[in-house]
Structure formats: C-alpha cells, structure tokens
Amino acid sequence: MQLSRYSRLRVGVAFGGLLALLGITTVASEASHTTITSYDHFLWATTTWNNYKVYLSSPRHSNSRYRGECGWEENANGRHWNMYSGGSTPSVPGNDLAARGYHVVVSANARDDGWLINRTASNNWGADLHVVTHTNADDGCPDSVQYLLVMYRDGNQNSIGLKNRFISALDPKVPGGNASWNCYGVWGECAAQAPHVAYVELFFHDNQPAVDWFQTDYGNGDAVYQHSWRYGYAVDLHLGYP
Amino acid sequence: MTVRPAIPFHRVVLRAVLAGTAVFTFYMVLTIGGASGQTVPAHPLDGYPGFGRSDAASARDNAIALWEAYLREVTTQSCMQRQSLYYAIEVHFPSEPMKNAAEWLDIGRGSSPPNAVTNSAHRATLDARDLDSHSQALYGETAADMERGSRSATPGEAAPEHAFASGACVGEASDAVGSLWDLRRDLVDAVRAFEATVRDSAALLEARAQFSLCASSVSPLPGGYPEQLRASYDEAFANFHVVGHDPFESGYQAAIQKCAGDWLRSYQDALTEAYPEFIESHGQLAAHKERYEDFEVRASQDAAFRDYVASRLFEVSG
Numbered sequence: 001m002q003l004s005r006y007s008r009l010r011v012g013v014a015f016g017g018l019l020a021l022l023g024i025t026t027v028a029s030e031a032s033h034t035t036i037t038s039y040d041h042f043l044w045a046t047t048t049w050n051n052y053k054v055y056l057s058s059p060r061h062s063n064s065r066y067r068g069e070c071g072w073e074e075n076a077n078g079r080h081w082n083m084y085s086g087g088s089t090p091s092v093p094g095n096d097l098a099a100r101g102y103h104v105v106v107s108a109n110a111r112d113d114g115w116l117i118n119r120t121a122s123n124n125w126g127a128d129l130h131v132v133t134h135t136n137a138d139d140g141c142p143d144s145v146q147y148l149l150v151m152y153r154d155g156n157q158n159s160i161g162l163k164n165r166f167i168s169a170l171d172p173k174v175p176g177g178n179a180s181w182n183c184y185g186v187w188g189e190c191a192a193q194a195p196h197v198a199y200v201e202l203f204f205h206d207n208q209p210a211v212d213w214f215q216t217d218y219g220n221g222d223a224v225y226q227h228s229w230r231y232g233y234a235v236d237l238h239l240g241y242p
Numbered sequence: 243m244t245v246r247p248a249i250p251f252h253r254v255v256l257r258a259v260l261a262g263t264a265v266f267t268f269y270m271v272l273t274i275g276g277a278s279g280q281t282v283p284a285h286p287l288d289g290y291p292g293f294g295r296s297d298a299a300s301a302r303d304n305a306i307a308l309w310e311a312y313l314r315e316v317t318t319q320s321c322m323q324r325q326s327l328y329y330a331i332e333v334h335f336p337s338e339p340m341k342n343a344a345e346w347l348d349i350g351r352g353s354s355p356p357n358a359v360t361n362s363a364h365r366a367t368l369d370a371r372d373l374d375s376h377s378q379a380l381y382g383e384t385a386a387d388m389e390r391g392s393r394s395a396t397p398g399e400a401a402p403e404h405a406f407a408s409g410a411c412v413g414e415a416s417d418a419v420g421s422l423w424d425l426r427r428d429l430v431d432a433v434r435a436f437e438a439t440v441r442d443s444a445a446l447l448e449a450r451a452q453f454s455l456c457a458s459s460v461s462p463l464p465g466g467y468p469e470q471l472r473a474s475y476d477e478a479f480a481n482f483h484v485v486g487h488d489p490f491e492s493g494y495q496a497a498i499q500k501c502a503g504d505w506l507r508s509y510q511d512a513l514t515e516a517y518p519e520f521i522e523s524h525g526q527l528a529a530h531k532e533r534y535e536d537f538e539v540r541a542s543q544d545a546a547f548r549d550y551v552a553s554r555l556f557e558v559s560g
Binding site for chain 2: 038039042048049051052055094095100105112113115116117123124125126128130158169184185186187188189190191193194195197220235236237239240241242
C-alpha cells in the first residue's frame with residue numbers, strides 16, 4: 001500500500017507524539033510514589049527569584065515500609081508531595097513554589113535515618129524556610145485515627161504564623177480535623193536554623209480512607225495532584241507575597 | 243492533481259524522532275524552566291555576602307557557605323580527634339548549589355569520590371556503648387535519640403536550652419566558624435518588609451496605577467503590582483479550584499506577560515533609590531561585608547578544601 005505524502009506526514013507526527021509522550025512519562029515518573037533516592041532535587045525559581053530559599057525535607061526512616069503503612073511507604077509519601085509542591089511535576093502549572101519565585105530543594109528520602117543530613121544541608125545552604133513533610137501513624141494499618149498535624153517552634157512567631165497558614169490552606173481538604181503542638185527541643189528537624197520552620201504530618205498512613213484520599217485517581221495520587229499547590233499558597237500568604 | 247513523490251520510510255521515522263524531541267524539549271522548558279531558572283537582575287544588596295540576589299552574587303554566597311560548611315567539618319573532626327574518636331569530613335550541601343559554588347570557585351570535577359570511611363559506616367561497626375559515646379561526643383545526644391531524630395521527652399514540655407543535636411563537637415564547630423547566613427537570618431524578613439514598603443510607596447503611585455490599568459485590560463482580577471495580582475488570583479483559585487478548570491489562569495498569565503515588565507523597571511529604580519538608607523540604618527551589613535573581603539583568596543589557597551569539593555563533584559555528577 002502506497003501512502004500519500006500527507007498520510008506519511010500524519011503517521012510521522014503521530015509517532016512523534018507517541019515518542020514525546022513516552023519521554024514526558026519517563027520524566028514525570030521520576031517524581032512518582034515509587035522513588036526512593038539518596039539524591040536531592042533542586043528547582044530554580046521559574047520566575048524572578050523572590051530572595052527566599054525553601055528546603056522541603058522528606059522522611060528518611062530506615063524502616064520505611066514497615067511503619068504501619070496501608071499504602072505507599074512513608075518516605076515516598078513525603079517526597080512525592082514535596083516534588084509536586086516544589087514544582088518538579090506541576091499539577092497546577094504556575095502555582096507551585098518554583099513558579100511563585102522560590103528556589104527549592106527537595107531532599108533525598110533514602111532509608112538511612114538521615115534526618116540530620118537534611119537539617120545540615122538546609123542550614124549550610126542558608127534556607128529561609130525549612131518545611132518537613134512526613135505522614136503519621138497511630139497503631140498500624142488498619143487504624144481509625146486521622147488528622148492533619150502541623151508542628152511549630154513554641155514562642156517563635158515566624159513558625160507559629162507558618163503553621164497557621166499551613167493549617168488553613170490544607171485543613172479544608174485533608175480528611176479529619178487538625179492539631180498542632182510545639183516540636184522545638186523534641187524533634188531534631190524543628191531545630192533547623194531557617195527563620196521559618198514547620199513540621200507537617202500530612203495524614204495517617206495507617207488509616208485506609210486517608211490513604212485512599214492520598215493515592216487514588218490520576219494514577220499517581222489525587223490529593224497530591226489536586227492540593228500540593230496549597231504549600232506555595234500557604235508560604236506566599238505567610239510571607240506576604242515577597 | 244499533483245502527484246508527490248513517495249517519502250522513504252526512514253525519513254518518516256527521522257521526522258517522527260525530530261517531532262518527538264521538539265515536543266519533549268518544549269515540555270521540559272515549560273515544566274523545569276530551563277537549566278538554571280531565570281536570570282536575576284542586579285540588586286542593591288548584591289555586594290553584601292549572604293544577600294546576593296543576582297546570579298553572580300548568589301553563586302559567591304553559595305561558595306562562601308560551602309567553604310564555611312567545610313571549615314565546620316574540619317573543626318568537628320579536630321574536636322573528635324582530641325577525644326580519640328573517629329570522624330570523617332562530610333559536608334552536606336544541596337548538590338545543585340554545590341555545583342554552582344564550585345563553578346564560581348573554578349573547581350573542576352575530581353577523578354574519584356572522597357575515600358575516607360564514612361561516618362555512618364564507622365558508626366555501624368561500633369557496639370552499643372561505643373556508639374552512645376560517639377553520639378554524645380559528636381552531638382551531645384544519646385545514640386537512641388539520634389536514631390529516632392527526637393529527644394526522649396513528652397511533646398509539649400518546656401524546650402531545653404540548646405537545639406536537639408546541636409551541642410558537643412558540632413556545637414563547638416558552629417561557634418568557632420559561624421556562618422554568613424547568620425546575618426541573613428536576622429535580616430531576611432526586614433529586607434522583605436522594607437521592599438514591601440517601597441512597593442507601596444508614593445514613589446510608585448503612578449507605576450501601580452499603570453499596572454492596574456494594564457492588567458484590567460486582560461484580567462478581571464484586581465492588583466496594583468504583580469504580587470497583589472497573584473494574591474487576588476490565589477484567592478479566586480482557592481475558591482473555584484477544580485483541576486482542569488481555572489477561569490482566571492489565562493487572564494492572570496496574560497496580565498503578567500503584558501504588564502509586569504514596565505512595573506519591574508519602575509520597581510527596580512525605586513529600590514536603587516531607597517536602599518542606601520536601609521544599608522546605612524543596618525550597620526551590621528558593612529561589618530559583615532568586611533569580614534568576607536579576603537574570602538576568595540583564602541578559599542583559593544585552601545588546597546584540602548578544593549580537593550574535597552572536587553571529589554564531591556565526582557560523587558554528585560556520577
């Protein structure tokens with residue numbers, strides 16, 4: 001069968017589109033829920049830099065996978081959310097932190113108990129905001145406890161303000177209620193030297209409905225896809241759109 | 243009817259590959275924003291270490307920060323060696339800013355990674371008692387607390403005097419070397435507040451009116467400058483947000499594209515005009531600048547530092 005020039009061109013373009021899709025899928029999957037890595041990921045501000053550096057710290061538990069998870073492991077949950085919030089895989093283009101003018105580091109999430117590596121890297125880089133994102137557990141899957149927890153430094157107005165913004169931006173969408181308490185002097189990463197620190201336990205990974213909320217649809221997390229932009233929104237509100 | 247010659251199949255495949263590559267590249271540029279983000283224009287604080295905003299000044303700051311991080315590690319190692327304990331120099335620094343700093347320092351990639359036994363490998367060889375002693379000497383915390391990342395305490399109880407894992411040798415190094423970021427941490431919010439004042443000042447009244455008028459021609463959202471427009475957009479987006487349906491995005495983007503350039507020029511001029519007063523009223527800035535005046539010479543003469551960075555570049559570049 002002899003195809004006309006136009007038909008061949010159409011075949012070529014369609015095949016090219018397929019190749020592009022394959023390439024895009026490969027890049028997008030870098031941020032997938034399956035990634036465990038000892039490398040950090042840097043995101044330059046995609047608009048004029050607003051002078052703020054954000055370190056998004058992911059969990060590095062050595063026993064991730066065995067922390068009562070009903071679904072994806074905790075280390076992957078935190079980094080997956082961070083990658084979307086930062087802007088590596090923009091779910092809502094223009095609304096992530098990099099698109100808002102922030103330089104962003106998404107930490108590694110290796111299973112090495114390396115929380116201090118994250119804190120030290122953040123301090124050494126001179127991050128202005130250090131935001132930790134973990135997922136919580138009560139008694140292991142299945143469990144019924146579920147709330148959003150944002151921890152802060154007692155007596156530090158920057159940290160309290162950031163905590164309040166995170167709660168008001170996330171709580172309407174994260175299932176269950178919310179809670180917050182002081183973490184300074186108790187949790188190591190709360191002692192990061194950044195002037196603005198918050199420690200988020202996004203949802204309970206041993207609560208099946210909460211896990212379903214986080215993981216379903218779009219193949220890579222409905223909640224991540226729909227709501228990760230809320231980090232950028234909260235940070236901009238907190239800093240007054242610098 | 244014109245009869246066109248048939249195109250060989252291999253040329254069709256070649257076109258497909260080229261089309262795929264073009265679409266893929268376009269996607270990468272859209273989503274990643276290029277290899278190094280947008281070029282940042284010169285800023286009145288560029289000359290003050292820790293406050294660099296332009297690309298060159300920001301790279302210099304990364305270079306100073308990397309060197310200081312290395313010096314803290316050297317001091318930590320000495321402190322541990324005084325107690326006959328092992329400690330390998332390990333600078334933790336985000337990889338891209340590290341490459342950026344190395345480029346500024348003109349340090350190339352080495353031929354091998356650092357060859358010392360890593361601290362985690364060393365700690366894995368210690369029995370429980372020695373591991374605890376090592377943790378206490380290094381961080382001032384027990385090994386069990388270090389593994390957990392938290393102090394054995396009840397949430398909500400009064401905070402102790404020092405931050406978790408910031409004492410002992412790590413604390414000694416921190417006190418001895420200091421950090422260029424200390425002043426930035428003290429002033430970053432004052433800088434933000436100052437720039438917000440300039441943004442809202444009478445000097446920019448006309449520029450705000452122009453931006454507002456320009457933006458209103460393409461977007462229903464109110465805003466006297468890009469950040470205000472962004473806040474309006476966020477508010478609207480938060481209320482109407484459904485993925486795949488955003489009635490305000492195109493208008494917002496069009497307004498930024500059409501109107502932000504003129505605003506930025508006026509804003510930069512106003513900053514340049516206003517900053518001398520800020521610098522004068524924050525005398526620490528001048529002292530800070532003086533402290534780092536010979537940094538480049540000292541860092542370039544530190545052969546051990548340069549070798550270490552070269553070996554780390556091997557590690558992060560693969």
